[in-house]
Amino acid sequence: MLSTLEILPDEILMMIFTYSGDVTTTLRAFLGLNQRFNRILLDKRLHLLTDFLQTNIRDEYYKCDVFQQVTQRLLTINKPMEKEHLYQLLQPLLSLYSQHKYLQSQLEFEYEYHKFLSVRQRLNDDRKTTIDLELETEFNKLRNGVNIVTETYVERIRSLVLNEGAKLVCENHELTGFNLCQAINNLLLQFIYDKSKEQSALAKLCLKLFKILLISNPLNMKNRDYVGNGGCDASYFFIYEIFHLQHFYHSRVSTPSVNMNIYRAVVDLFLFAMQCQKQTFQDANHIKRIMFNMLNMVEQTHKNMFIQATQWGVVQIIADEYFLFEHDTSDDYYCSYSIRGVLKNLMKHSRIDILRYICRHSTFQDDISSPDNIRETVNILTSNRSHRRLFCEILNDESFAFLRSNKTLIFILLDKKERQIVEKLVNLSKNVLNQLDADGNDPLLHVCLKVAGCRHRIIEYLLKMGSNTERRNLEGRNFTDALQLSRNEKLLKHLIEHEIILPRSTSIG
Structure with a gap:
């Protein structure tokens, strides 16, 4: 017998689903109840998956293979899901989102930067000096804090850059004056924990403002701010916030709860800044520093x-x-x-x-x-x-x-007497038993001649796995010769006591 919900037409169900909470709540409540509900929930007219990504650009996502693959997987769900399972299924969409935002940033930058260059190229030197000074004066007002950032102010900056061709030139050094890196720190990054609607709205304005200023001069990505023992450029502070979820100058909180609107703005601006660099100055060492800073901040x-x-x-x-x-x-x-x-x-x-x-x-x-x-x-x-x-x-x-x-991994592990890992390595690839160190020792001889302390269990394993006891090193010694050395007297005794080799003949037991 059909439930009350199931007798309703698709259009009414879409309205109900729309008012059932956020996207994940709606999917967890109704996805998997039956195939009809699945089909309606994933209908493009409802836009649940693109709403989940918080994007209005939908057609491009619907055409993506990843988007279609996720949709097909969700359509086959036949029972309610735990949150973790749902997140696992949706995760590819979020990865796609980051890549798509990066591509969008490229197209946005190329379009706006070309427009800026076409305007600036028509200016004579005197006009450039005048308009640049005007932009610098407006920019320095940001020293006074976030109150200066209004729709009117941002539009004024936009007009100066894109309509009149003004270029912002800042000192890169952290101690020489106010620059773009300091402005980004003071007006956007430090408010990541502020969950007020006013701050979320301000973040959108700051995002627009800083994109325009980067278009006027992408080299401002090299501007630096103070870090206690010198300075770091803007990318360092972006990475710090994206991965540590805090502003560099604020103390770490134990359970950070960030303003996701600001977090998104930070990521968006960082991706845009990376495109600025990529499209205008190809600095391999700068990318390298960003890479290593990022990997050292991953948690x-x-x-x-x-x-x-x-x-x-x-x-x-x-x-x-x-x-x-x-x-x-x-x-x-x-x-x-x-x-x-x-x-x-x-x-x-x-x-x-x-x-x-x-x-x-x-x-x-x-x-x-x-x-x-x-x-x-x-x-x-x-x-x-x-x-x-x-x-x-x-x-x-x-x-x-x-x-x-x-070729040296096995010998390093033997030096450290990491028997379990040695066993793992040999079990995966028996060829390592034939590798030689700088003196021509295979692993068995290496243990006998270059490893100190208790070694009989390692030798037992190497013998069991088929090590060649007749192989000789560069000095002409084989396994039997190595055991006769005075420094291996205790080792030989242990090998005999544990019946790993036979007495006298030192042959394999």
Whole structure:
């Protein structure tokens, strides 16, 4: 027998669904009850999924493969869902949203910047000086705080830049005067916890204002603000807020609850600023600094689905931009040093997902597994019990096959007597038993000749896995010769006592 709801026409049900709460509440309440409800909930006329993304640009999303795939999965739901399951299904949409916003930023910047350049190119030098000074005067009014930011003020700035061709020139140094980075910090970033409607409205005005000012001079992305021991450019403060969910100059709160309208504005402005840089000044080292700053600020996966997906989207965008210039960056020492910090941070917060993504690229593979870094990498991955568990996951993952095949990894693990990880590595690839160190020692000989302390269990395992006891190193020693050395007297005794080898002959037991 049909329920009261089920006898209603589609149009009435759409009205009911529209007034049933936010998108996730509505989907959790009605999705999966029956196929008709599923079809109505995902009908394009209802726009639930695009409302979920808080965008009015709908047609482009409806055409996307990801959007259609998510829709098809949701249509097949046949029972009510837990929030976590729903979020898991919707997550690809949020990742798509970040990528789409980045593309929108490119189109927006290219259009407005071309318009600005066409106006400015028609100005003579005297007019440029006059109009630039006027824009500088208006900009300096922002020192007085947010009260100056009104619709009238923003429209005045817009007119100066896009109609009259004014260019804002600021000092990049943090101590020389007021600049765009300081203005962004003071007028937008510091209000991330303010949930008032007034502040949300102001964030939209600030977003529009700072986009216009960046169009007038994209190089202002290099403006710096004070950080206690020097200065950092605007991108550093954007990244700090996007991943730490707080303003750099404010104390950290234990349970941050951010104004999502402001958070969205911050992300939008950051993506726009990245496009400003990409389209006007190709600075590989600047992208590198942004990349490493970001990876050092990444924390554990956030519970808020939008924040979680946004952070992941930003990671993908910045990583992809960085790897476009991976062969153009300089300062290899800085890169190697930064890789170690990144690895420590990602392991600390169990972000194998991000590590997997960045390790698709040869630059990170080479840095993590280079002769200079591989031992430090292993030290980080074996620094505590949880890291060791993650290390085993990494060895299992094909994304990290480059690490598994590193010729020195087995010897470093043997030096540290990480028996369980050695066993994991050998079980995954028995070829490591044939790798040789600088003196021609295979793993079995390496343990006998270069590893101190209790080693008999490791040797027992290596013998069990088929190590060649007759192989000789560069000095002509094999396994039997190594056991006859005076420094291995105790080792030999343990091997015999535990019946790993036979007495006298030192042959395999």
